[in-house]
Amino acid sequence: MAAIYHRVALIGLGLIASSMALAIRRRGLADEITGTARSADTRAAAVELGLCDRVYETAAEAVEGADLVVLCVPVGVMGAVAEEIAPRLAAGATLSDVGSVKQAVIAAVGPHVPEGVHFIPAHPLAGTEHSGPRAGFAELFENRWCLLVPPEGTPPEPVARLRELWEGMGAHVDTMDPAHHDLVLAVTSHAPHLIAYTMVGVADDLGRVTDSEVVKYSAAGFRDFTRIAASDPTMWRDVFLTNKAATLEILGRFTEELFALQRAIRTEDGAHLFDYFTRTRAIRRGIIEAGQDTDAPDFGRVKKAGD
């Protein structure tokens, strides 16, 4: 495939950026990749893994001459990074990001974007419970969605070019407005993560059931919650602080519904429970039909693994 960008600068070198670097290299989507990270360990790992052609100590150096700069840092520090790099961004360059929240990123980054630079926020809906530069792999984005959130008035050419990059990495691409993005993600990601974190915390904190019992008997449903609740704490703290309104709204709806089901249990309203549990099966079928999960029964993950 022909290179889509000449030089891509990755600011932050965690799971997403390292996966981008590997995917871009494998498909030849850029002539060059530069990168930077605040931590010296991360920079050393990036050099060792050959993620970038050049790894710099500062973001300002890394963005020099790049026609695409992607902010891959936690949402909470994007504003500060944008301020630092703004004076060094090349005219005509595209500035993007991979944050899980879009309104807050636009509010923090937008004011720093210089005239002549195209700011196109993006969010690849891909990740694992692991973090850091060693967690990346080139296939992470394959068959996953990437949502682009171009501000009104962005010319179509840079949007099409960024879309081409994400499609080149194997993703499907949609565009969405930032408020709707934040609501959709509150439902499909942010609220479920908070709920998983909560349930795992409760289990950990329950004196009468030991941690060792929780661990041994986790296969009964809890196990998937622990995987979700093993995600990067800094990233998730920032997500909840920056997508506060939508997350709290969905959690409010969740609590309302949970109380209704608790009442059905308390009053032994079996019909209500049965109907509710039947309805939720349909959503699952939709997800499998859409190719976003497999219908294979969830067993044997242990066997596929370590051995």
Next chain:
Amino acid sequence: MAAIYHRVALIGLGLIASSMALAIRRRGLADEITGTARSADTRAAAVELGLCDRVYETAAEAVEGADLVVLCVPVGVMGAVAEEIAPRLAAGATLSDVGSVKQAVIAAVGPHVPEGVHFIPAHPLAGTEHSGPRAGFAELFENRWCLLVPPEGTPPEPVARLRELWEGMGAHVDTMDPAHHDLVLAVTSHAPHLIAYTMVGVADDLGRVTDSEVVKYSAAGFRDFTRIAASDPTMWRDVFLTNKAATLEILGRFTEELFALQRAIRTEDGAHLFDYFTRTRAIRRGIIEAGQDTDAPDFGRVKKAGD
């Protein structure tokens, strides 16, 4: 392996019973397997799949001459089934079950158990989101726990023999008292299932986010909830109705903790969120070290699947 029982009767032929039949056959753990199910379709499937040596229309016929009878029906009907088969149980036989709740099963089944029959409730912590006789597979119990809940005064020999059967099917076996079992399972299974059902229901019901958006973007965390929430509605209705007290207790603790995290979001207490999310990572490490899940990043399930 030498047969551990002469004739095993499986009452109900869903996911668990069909997996038991396949595992027992493969390892030669019984000379004969008989089975029954209320639905004619299920009985026909069992015959077609060769799960049992003989499939009967009634439970009373199926248990004739069996030295092990296993109730594999929803918890809510176990009492009625026990009443039906009680007069036909052979002296010295063991009566067991595979229900997800133990106190309610003991209360419902116990009074019907005739003198000379050993009642040893059991609960294999294994399953998938699929149900029915075609969902079974011989490896379902491998490396999973099976909890035995023998009433006080049960002689050790029949307990050891049932343990041997479960170990023969690949499971690890522990014994536990029924109240503790129900509390442990409320934490590791029942509350997580209700929470997953609730979250999927909320997503389905949210006018401003379409079902098609929920389905497309489910990979961001929600997907695992939908898998849990695709489990058998009858089974889960009965679980919640029969493990009411422990489930409501854990949900109460969950709500308390969720409210504390919601307040941390509302007041922007990032340190509280960060500490909580860091603590939950440790439980995940324990589960991986205990071999109850793999540390492989959760991606590519789609690729492993249908294609």
